[in-house]
Each structure stands twice: as C-alpha cells, then as structure tokens.
Amino acid sequence: MTNYILRRLLASVLILLGASYIVYLLIAYSDDPLAELRASNDPGKQAKIATRTEMLNLDVAPPLRYFIWFRGAAQCVVPFVGKCDLGVTLQNQPVTAALGAAIPTTLRFVTAAVLLAIVIGITIGVITALRQYSTLDYSVTFVTFLFFSLPVFWVAVLLKEFGAIRFNDFLADPYISNTAIAVISVVAGLLWAVIISGTWRSRGIAFGIGAVVTGVVLYSLSATRWFTTPSLGVVVIALTGVAIAYGATALLAGLQNRRALYSSLISVALAVVAYFVAAPLLDIASVWTIVFLGIAAVVVGWLVGRFMGGFDPAQSAKSSALTSFAVAGLVLIDRFMQAWPEYFKITRGRPIATIGSETPNLKGDLWVTGLDSFTHVLLPTLALILISVATYTRYSRASMLEVMGQDYVRTGRAKGLSERVVITRHAFRNALIPLATIVAIDIGAIIGGAVITERVFSWKGMGQLFIQGVLHVDPNPVMGVFIVTGIAAVTFNLIADLCYSALDPRVRVKA
Incomplete structure (x- = not known):
C-alpha cells in the first residue's frame, strides 16, 4: 500500500x-x-x-x-x-500574504458547501433509490436535473434578489397574508403527499395533515411576529428531540432495540434539563466553551447508552450519543436566535447580507458575531449547495441501485437480516466506493464555482484574487x-x- x-x-x-x-x-x-x-x-x-x-x-x-x-x-x-x-503582485504585496487573507475567506463557505452537499445529496440519492419509480423518485429526478442545468452565477443572483433583498423587505413588516399561507400550505401538503408512500388514501391524509399543520404554523409565526424575535423554546426542542431519538434509533439500532430507544429518549430529557442549567454559562460562552459542551454532550449520551446496555450496548451508545449531539445543536441554535433582535437592530433591519464576508466594524459577543458570519455565508453556501446536491443525488442513486441488485444483498435478505441491516451494513458501504471518486473531483469543481460566487457576493477570497490576477496579467x-x-x-x-x-x-x- x-x-x-x-x-x-x-x-x-x-x-x-x-x-x-x-x-x-x-x-x-x-x-x-x-x-x-x-x-x-x-x-x-x-x-x-x-x-x-x-x-x-x-x-x-x-x-x-x-x-x-x-x-x-x-x-x-x-x-x-x-x-x-510565491512572488509579489503588481501592487508589490507578497502573494503569500494575499493568500493568507484569501484562503480562510473562501474556506468559510466552500467547506460548509462541500460537507452539506455530500450529506444531503447522498441521503436523498439513497432514499430515492429505495423508492425507485415512485412519485418521490420522479419528483427528485426532475428537481435535480433542473438544478444541475442551472449556471451558478444565475442561482447566486436569484438568491440575492429573493433570499436577501426581498426577505429583508419582508422583515420590515413580517406579516404573512392569508393568500400566501394558503398557497404555501397547499405546496407543503403536496410535498408530504409525494414523500409518503402507500395508497392514494394515505397520501390524501398526508396532504391534509401537512397542509393544515403548515397553515397553523405560518399563521402562528405571523401573529406572534416570530421573525423579529425568533426562538425554538424548550417545547419545540423536546418534541424535535423525541423525533430525532426515534430516527437515530431506527437508523443505528432498529426500533426493536428498546434499550437503545430508551437511551436516546433519556438523552433528550437530559438535554432539556441542560437547556435551563447551562443558560447562564452560554451567556458568557466562548468558542472553546461551545466545543467543550458539544464533546460533553456526546460523552454523556455515550455513557447513557452504555449504562442502559441491552443485547448490543454499542448500538445503544451510538444512538444515544447521536441524539444527544443533535439536541445539543438545537439548544445552540436557540441561543443564537435569542441574539437575533440585537443583531437585527445593529444591521438596521437588513440582516441578510448581499455583499462581503462580514459587517465592517461590528462589535458584539460570540452570538452576535456568529449571526453575522452566518448571514454572510448563508447565500454563497446555498448557491454552491444547490448545484452540487444534484450531482451527488444522481450518482448516489445510481450507485445504490446497482448495489441493491447484487447477489450478496439478496443473500443477506435470504439469511433473515432486517432491511435496515442489509441497507446500512451491506449495500450502503459498497455504494460509497464510486462516490469517493466523485467527491474528490467535485472539490475542485466547487472551488472553481466559488470564483464566480465570490464575484457575485463581493467576497475577497481566492476567487477575487484569481480574477484580479487574470484581468491585470x-x-x-x-x-x-x-x-x-x-x-x-x-x-x-x-x-x-x-x-x-x-x-x-x-x-x-x-x-
């Protein structure tokens, strides 16, 4: 080797x-x-x-x-x-110094775009492969081909117009009209009907529930002016945590492993308690404090799973640790949301940035500066993700379909293994082999796309340095x-x- x-x-x-x-x-x-x-x-x-x-x-x-x-x-x-x-530029600036300033700026959104595109794209591709020729499969195929054919600069311009300029206008008076609520509710209901498999009756029920829930949520957000003072709150964190616990257990251990499920639910309960206990500490937190708390959440979740045991303690520990980490992330998001009114005031009611990588002369604590970094990196990252997700979705779907037809997959099913074990331990691992090449190649493609994206959003990263060098020979x-x-x-x-x-x-x- x-x-x-x-x-x-x-x-x-x-x-x-x-x-x-x-x-x-x-x-x-x-x-x-x-x-x-x-x-x-x-x-x-x-x-x-x-x-x-x-x-x-x-x-x-x-x-x-x-x-x-x-x-x-x-x-x-x-x-x-x-x-x-590496020489000097025409302005007699060392290239090493110019790169030292440009590389961190580019990596801020390129790294996030690569990681999210890989995770989202492969997840969607695997799901559509398992639901081959379903309404979901056809819908995702259409959307991915649509995004794959779009030029990145056009996507970036659209995001600036609708994701920043018009959304900032909306935040000046965050009232959602009844017509908009009705349209969005119908679209959400259709999405749930596409996602849910089964008979037309079950899809109709999914459409109705999805539309009603979406309508109620949007009306509540509008009536309470949630967009000006956003938060998740302990109730939303707890309910979302329970859903995460079931999902993590189903993925890593199977719901038949009750000890693993109970371990994950206990982790959710501990996270809810930590929501109140750690609040004073989060108010004065630093980056290293957040890192330490994140590691502590994983360790506590792992220990809970090992303590609960079951017929496979490792499965319980993994499910509990993943749940604990995810719910800790929800608590962190809620704390960032609590700083939104202050940041909204600092940006004079225009929080979603359209140019630059940071707000000049911004002063604030960890939460305000974190929000500033997020609002600046959001749209460039999203532009790259929308293009890259399509690639990963198509390749992961094709790779998964090829693997699912192999003899060893049929043998695993014939041996009586559960579908979860067949997919996660046998099919998914082998489906990742050709995707490793795609990921390696796509890294360079995303950096190349960053040149255009940086130009649209006026980021002073490697793309800007490259363009200036080409223009001035x-x-x-x-x-x-x-x-x-x-x-x-x-x-x-x-x-x-x-x-x-x-x-x-x-x-x-x-x-």
Missing part, C-alpha cells in the same frame, strides 16, 4: 509541474502587464516601468521566468530549504491560487484512494 501511495504522489507531482508551467505561460503571454503604464501620461512612468520590470522579472522570457517563480514556490513544500516565496497571484487548488485536488484524490482501501479490501490486495 505504501508503494501504491508513493506512486500516486509522484504522478500527481509531475502533473502539477506540467499544469503549472502551462498555466504560467498562458497568463504571461495573454497580455502586457506594462500596457497600463505605457499608456499613462505620468512623467515618472519610465521609472515605474523599470521598477515593475525588475520586481516581476519581466526582462526574462516567460518560459525561463517560470523557473524563477518555481524556485521560490519549491521552498513552500520542501522543508528546511528556505522561506516560502499578474501571473503570481494566479499561480498562488493554482498551487492551493492543485494541492487540494491531489490531497483529496489521495484521500479517495485511501477510502477505496477502507471500503473495499481488494484494493489493498491489488496494491
């Missing part, structure tokens, strides 16, 4: 070298970086031309100039060679972005290879 990894690394390095050489030449030959100065009427333009020529080594031919750049770039990856040097920042994205692509492809060996033991044998 070690030889296999070394071979892949060597091949990846050679590909990076060749690609970087081509990209550098394309940028260098695209235009003259001194054209703006030559057209200037500035009396000192000759001195400026000489300075820029010396600074960027423009007196050296681009094929040879690449090796000057490469000598400094090699110091970034080879230890104990020297200081990392500045190879150094373009190459800096290329190196970061290239190394990321190589890394994730190597991770995909390691995932192959974890998911399929035959890969280790062949390697």
